[in-house]
Amino acid sequence: MALMSAILSQLAGSVLIGIFLGRWIDNKLGTMPLFLIIGLLLGLSTGVYATLHSIRHFYGEEN
Secondary structure, three states: OHHHHHHHHHHHHHHHHHHHHHHHHHHHHOOHHHHHHHHHHHHHHHHHHHHHHHHHHHHOOOO
16 A cells, blocks of 8 residues: 555656646746646656656565
């Protein structure tokens, strides 16, 4: 159960942070969808990477 909570928080947190930062940059620069999409993609890729790292750590496969 703890692993599932960690996976959910890593994925959701990374994506939400990417979206909010991208939207904030877009509001400051006036480039509405550009940084929102970039933030979404970076957040998603970071979340997937962190999730895979957590799963490997949970199963004892550090490499």
